[in-house]
Amino acid sequence: MLDRAPAEIAKDTATRRVRFRGAGFVPASSRFGGWIALALVIAIWQAAGSTGLVNPLFLPAPSAIAHALYELAISGALWQHLSASLLRIGVGWLLGTAAGVAVGFAIGLSRLARSVGITFISALFPIPKIALLPLLILWLGIGEEPKIATIALGVFFSTAISVYSGVDAVPRNLIRMAQSFNVPFATIVRKVIWPGALPAILAGFRITASVALLLVVSAEMIGAQYGIGAFVLQAGNLMQTDQLLAGVVILSVFGLAVGKVIGWLEIRLLHWR
Amino acid sequence: MDLIANHITHRFGDLAVLDDVSFTVGAGEGVAIVGPSGCGKSTLLSILGGLLQPSSGAPELRGAPPADSLNPLTFVFQDFALLPWATVEENVEFPLLHTQLTAAQRRALVEDALRRTGLTDFRQTYPKQLSGGMRQRVGISRALAVKPAILLMDEPLSALDSQTRELLMEDFVRLLADGGMGAVYVTHNLEEAARLADRIVVLSRRPGRIREVVTVPMTRAARAEAAAREKLLALQNQIWSLIRNEAIDAEREVQHA
Numbered sequence: 001m002l003d004r005a006p007a008e009i010a011k012d013t014a015t016r017r018v019r020f021r022g023a024g025f026v027p028a029s030s031r032f033g034g035w036i037a038l039a040l041v042i043a044i045w046q047a048a049g050s051t052g053l054v055n056p057l058f059l060p061a062p063s064a065i066a067h068a069l070y071e072l073a074i075s076g077a078l079w080q081h082l083s084a085s086l087l088r089i090g091v092g093w094l095l096g097t098a099a100g101v102a103v104g105f106a107i108g109l110s111r112l113a114r115s116v117g118i119t120f121i122s123a124l125f126p127i128p129k130i131a132l133l134p135l136l137i138l139w140l141g142i143g144e145e146p147k148i149a150t151i152a153l154g155v156f157f158s159t160a161i162s163v164y165s166g167v168d169a170v171p172r173n174l175i176r177m178a179q180s181f182n183v184p185f186a187t188i189v190r191k192v193i194w195p196g197a198l199p200a201i202l203a204g205f206r207i208t209a210s211v212a213l214l215l216v217v218s219a220e221m222i223g224a225q226y227g228i229g230a231f232v233l234q235a236g237n238l239m240q241t242d243q244l245l246a247g248v249v250i251l252s253v254f255g256l257a258v259g260k261v262i263g264w265l266e267i268r269l270l271h272w273r
Numbered sequence: 274m275d276l277i278a279n280h281i282t283h284r285f286g287d288l289a290v291l292d293d294v295s296f297t298v299g300a301g302e303g304v305a306i307v308g309p310s311g312c313g314k315s316t317l318l319s320i321l322g323g324l325l326q327p328s329s330g331a332p333e334l335r336g337a338p339p340a341d342s343l344n345p346l347t348f349v350f351q352d353f354a355l356l357p358w359a360t361v362e363e364n365v366e367f368p369l370l371h372t373q374l375t376a377a378q379r380r381a382l383v384e385d386a387l388r389r390t391g392l393t394d395f396r397q398t399y400p401k402q403l404s405g406g407m408r409q410r411v412g413i414s415r416a417l418a419v420k421p422a423i424l425l426m427d428e429p430l431s432a433l434d435s436q437t438r439e440l441l442m443e444d445f446v447r448l449l450a451d452g453g454m455g456a457v458y459v460t461h462n463l464e465e466a467a468r469l470a471d472r473i474v475v476l477s478r479r480p481g482r483i484r485e486v487v488t489v490p491m492t493r494a495a496r497a498e499a500a501a502r503e504k505l506l507a508l509q510n511q512i513w514s515l516i517r518n519e520a521i522d523a524e525r526e527v528q529h530a
Contacts, residue, residue: 177354181368272358
């Protein structure tokens, strides 16, 4: 356009539509796209297994995994392993979350707790908690306690960090507003800081659920007779890859279920967003 | 009840923000605080309302507040400061929750405040569903619910479009009309100051000192009349001439910062 003579530009009276340039870069997904892709991958996988293209020892077909799951379910072994893991995760997650929420709020609300707490959390958070399991076994014996303690420790640090980050992120203007009405400290915590920090706390729950799952499997692989981690390890040792992958599927379903529960909680509790 | 700024000086570290500011807001009086950007207007309001500790001097109250006042000094914030997870009704009730009032008394106060601000039909609405003007109405409603003696308003209209500003300005004029409630009104907008205030405190550039206190020579009711427009405009020009050069300096300072 710049190289056209002014006289030529003046003569050009034809109308042209402005080209649309704003397409793309929208974080949206189609409703069924993910499911179709998943079904497609499973179908290809099944076809590769059925035609003998892939050795079933290295990668059993989805139908073999489903059959292994069915066998596990009717034999009762699935519930035995699953219940052992769920108990460990449940107790460990609850203990770690309770302590993490309490410490996170203390750090978020108290200058003293912040200076002490952040120092310890910064030093201890990067340690892979599974590395502490042998020490915890030494301290607590070889029963359920060290496994639960490992999960609780892993959950505690992530929860404490997400809670105090959530408290820090509560808009200060809301706190000043409450103070300007002489609202007492406890009411400010209950009515302003808690709901204000809740989005970060629930986001933290997503992370800690994954941490708990990771740690329960690791801990069960190190020292447990029952549990999904122990089952997966045992199946691997016996080259029963269909059972191994059945265990992996159970873990995946469990992770998805927890994600759904947290998503439901977010919809219920954060409907105002 | 009078609110007194008693030799208030404030510094943020090495930065002197306010220098020996003294004035009195009488019962039922409207006082506007104007001045160039960064002169410490909002800082002064925070100090007057007890949200910021001054480096020296103090805000003081003289006389008893009205018997029914639950929070004699009550803020209306520029950014509304509404709880996003609470409905309009819950936001208005929020400052009453910790008082000794019964649920029925609280309901009555909330009802009255919602009615006075035209929010009765929006009680179950969440802030995100409201326009800026309606959000500020919720902020005003919340302030009215505690029966303030003096409203402390920190640029309450600056985040709003001009039409909404005009509508809310009319509301403010109506609220202050009976003289029962005083107001300290921080603003950049000289027209708002001239329409709302009985006196206008003009602050100098940082550190903010009182440069002049201008009395608006007519009642608020008279200001709505067409004949008053010229006088108000002259008053705005008078104040603008006081702060114009410093406003230019302040703008350049911001640009260089």
